[in-house]
Amino acid sequence: MKTNGAEALMLSLIEEGTDTIFGYPGGQIMPVYDKLYDYKDRIRHILVRHEQGAIHAAQGYARMKRRPGVVIVTSGPGATNVVTGIADAMADSTPVVVISGQVPSSALGTDAFQEADVMGLTSPITKWNYQIRRAEDVPWAVSRAFYIAMTGRPGPVVLDFTKDAQVGMTEFIYNKCNFIRSYVPEKEPDETSIEKAAEIINSAKKPFAVFGQGVTLSHAENELAAFLEKGDIPAGATLLGISALPSDFELYEGMIGMHGNIAPNIKTNECDVLIAIGMRFDDRVTGTISTYARQAKVIHIDIDASEIGKIIPVEVGILGDAKKVLVSLTGKIHRRRHRAWVKSFDKCYDVEKEKVIDPEVRPETGYIRMGEVVEAVSGVSEGKAVVITDVGQNQMIAARYSRFSMNRSMITSGGLGTMGFGLPAAIGAKTAVPDRQVCLFTGDGGIQMTIEELGTIMQEHIGVKIIILNNNWLGNVRQWQELFFDERYSQTRMLNPDYCKIADAYGIKSRVVSDRKELYAAVREMLSDDLPYIMDVHVIEEGLVMPMVPPGKGINEIMLNSKEWFDYGE
Amino acid sequence: MENKTYTVTIYSENQIGLLMQISNIFTRHSLSIWSLSASASSIEGIHTITIITDSPSEKQILEVVMQLEKRVDVVKAFYYTNDQIIYRELALYKMQTAKLLECGRIEDLLTNYNARIVEMNNVFTVIQKTGKTEETQSLYDELNKYGVMQFVRSGRIAVTREKLEPVKDFIAERELEKNKINKEL
Known part of the structure; x- marks a missing residue:
């Protein structure tokens, strides 16, 4: 079949199973949008209000759907506006395929109108990028893009599509990519390493596991649970690992890292064997590296060879897909009981509950606390909602206090920490799983970074529940200023607009909550239907996210509040 | 360090x-x-x-x-590391022909440094030498006593002390893998 390049793109996307695109048209991508008009019955295009919204929405979509999110933008500013999201997707291993328009190949390098060096700009922040300069390359490039984005450690791919290639004619023949000579997405796990790891685990007295998004990406949630149960191994999650295990799983000990739970952080430096699964020892997870888990034999399971040994020296590295490795490893470990060791976590938890959790989640007096809002949403939704966060205090509080009964239920910007991620990511997530409640926790800072996407919600009827934890500050930076910069509040006070008036303008239901007595009623109202909703919760202005491992400290040096540090009290 | x-x-x-x-x-x-x-x-x-x-x-x-x-x-x-490979660089030196002839050491230098002349005319002479960085640098120092007009040194090229290109086995493995995938389809 003879088609032009733009139509070849549509047909290629359909071959790859694409039914949703997030995008924004413009001059150099017009032939593609023209063809999209012919395919609108087969591809839903969600028109965002800013290209950054498109890429974050595609990220949210991809992480819910387990398939690449697709973005189409124009050249120049259209493409540069997605750069933040591409970097975010690279940091968090999110499969997205971005197609950007580009000036005709004859004009490349001439500083033509809306020309930007997209290949140069995106090269360090993509898994792969390619400039399509001939219509006949479209199927090849698209099939390769999807293959690369999804396989191995997933990541973002950019296809820079020149206008002459969009209008040029070609014979459309599609072959799915299943092999690239220079690219080995995953190795078969090495049995010798697995045996060695099993031996170490079998002789462990105090084993501890930490897991990250690798478990979710390889869909190894059940295999992880089976592994932990057989070995009686307690486990902590990284921020992106959250929801891979149900919150009430007996061996689940909570989140690790800077604002993680006390027990898993303390136990990291007490265990004799540390098993890291699909995580990469981010500095927010480890604190000071020189004191991190030095007493433990470390076993690191990851699909990306460059991660093993990068930060933490390992006793055994196992290269491969988390699911395959866990199945094999579980078969080789002995059924063990470490009851006293598992029980020892409770002592840390009891301190945290008394000093941090209860005052945050169940306060009786004073202003509304962020934690009790998260608790209310978790309670009313019975832990079944998808939780999206922005970045900052809202993110840490939502991560700490949300309860999950289903996996793949938390989406947050981890590695890059992109403020403004939340609202568009929630749009993408809701588009992917329209039957689930999608609750966004955001701050008054983050919501204003991408607030234009309320327009997308209005136009596309996307039933996202937006909870603004509004404290009139850039709260996380304020917290650091209070604790580490002598309370010099430089540029963190932030005045807010009336969010209900904004919601009204978009025809979105909204409610201000400033009285504790109204909180549950408001949450129930919000979750009673499938329509978009903004709940503007006026929370305590000077709230602190605790506990906290201050920057530059070891993972076992934990602040309980601005005055007290954790100790066993022995 | x-x-x-x-x-x-x-x-x-x-x-x-x-x-x-x-x-x-x-x-x-x-x-x-x-x-x-x-x-x-x-x-x-x-x-x-x-x-x-x-x-x-x-x-x-x-x-x-x-x-x-x-x-x-x-x-x-x-x-x-340097001891694991055999490596060379190529250097070109451009001299004024008159000065080169004047100095009277040209034959000595060419022989000692295993260098050779690749072009010579009334105005300038171009000398070529291959070797390790120290060697091409040393000749530069000698020649510069009489004024080097232009000097360039190429990037290093290297071969390993192993028998074959180190990627040959990998490429062969990948070809087998490709055939296997194609057969499965």
Whole structure:
């Protein structure tokens, strides 16, 4: 079949199973949008209000759907506006395929109108990028893009599509990519390493596991649970690992890292064997590296060879897909009981509950606390909602206090920490799983970074529940200023607009909550239907996210509040 | 800690922009690229890039090599210390012919340094020498006593002390894998 390049793109996307695109048209991508008009019955295009919204929405979509999110933008500013999201997707291993328009190949390098060096700009922040300069390359490039984005450690791919290639004619023949000579997405796990790891685990007295998004990406949630149960191994999650295990799983000990739970952080430096699964020892997870888990034999399971040994020296590295490795490893470990060791976590938890959790989640007096809002949403939704966060205090509080009964239920910007991620990511997530409640926790800072996407919600009827934890500050930076910069509040006070008036303008239901007595009623109202909703919760202005491992400290040096540090009290 | 010189050899598919991806990885690690050369390899379609860098930490070089190999179009990457490879550079020196003749040492120098004249006319003479950096530098120092008009030195090229191109086995394995996948379909 003879088609032009733009139509070849549509047909290629359909071959790859694409039914949703997030995008924004413009001059150099017009032939593609023209063809999209012919395919609108087969591809839903969600028109965002800013290209950054498109890429974050595609990220949210991809992480819910387990398939690449697709973005189409124009050249120049259209493409540069997605750069933040591409970097975010690279940091968090999110499969997205971005197609950007580009000036005709004859004009490349001439500083033509809306020309930007997209290949140069995106090269360090993509898994792969390619400039399509001939219509006949479209199927090849698209099939390769999807293959690369999804396989191995997933990541973002950019296809820079020149206008002459969009209008040029070609014979459309599609072959799915299943092999690239220079690219080995995953190795078969090495049995010798697995045996060695099993031996170490079998002789462990105090084993501890930490897991990250690798478990979710390889869909190894059940295999992880089976592994932990057989070995009686307690486990902590990284921020992106959250929801891979149900919150009430007996061996689940909570989140690790800077604002993680006390027990898993303390136990990291007490265990004799540390098993890291699909995580990469981010500095927010480890604190000071020189004191991190030095007493433990470390076993690191990851699909990306460059991660093993990068930060933490390992006793055994196992290269491969988390699911395959866990199945094999579980078969080789002995059924063990470490009851006293598992029980020892409770002592840390009891301190945290008394000093941090209860005052945050169940306060009786004073202003509304962020934690009790998260608790209310978790309670009313019975832990079944998808939780999206922005970045900052809202993110840490939502991560700490949300309860999950289903996996793949938390989406947050981890590695890059992109403020403004939340609202568009929630749009993408809701588009992917329209039957689930999608609750966004955001701050008054983050919501204003991408607030234009309320327009997308209005136009596309996307039933996202937006909870603004509004404290009139850039709260996380304020917290650091209070604790580490002598309370010099430089540029963190932030005045807010009336969010209900904004919601009204978009025809979105909204409610201000400033009285504790109204909180549950408001949450129930919000979750009673499938329509978009903004709940503007006026929370305590000077709230602190605790506990906290201050920057530059070891993972076992934990602040309980601005005055007290954790100790066993022995 | 003292910096050690490393030769990084990268085998890759021929893709536009690959060199930028490679240099990005060196930049991210704050590593200088002291010399760079790119050419075909003995395997059809596979290009080889040789980079000289230095670092106080072998672990850092290993990380760089792992991240290079992670790039989709990079086939394999390796790093070597000087004793693990046989390497050479090419240097060209342009001199004023009159001064060169005046100095009276030209034959001596050419013989001692195993250098040769590639072009000579009334105005200038171009001398060529291959060797290690110290050797081409040493000849430069000698010639510069009489004034070197222009001097260039190429990037290092290197072969390993092993028998075959180190990627040959990998390419063969990948061909088998490809056939297996195609058979399954």
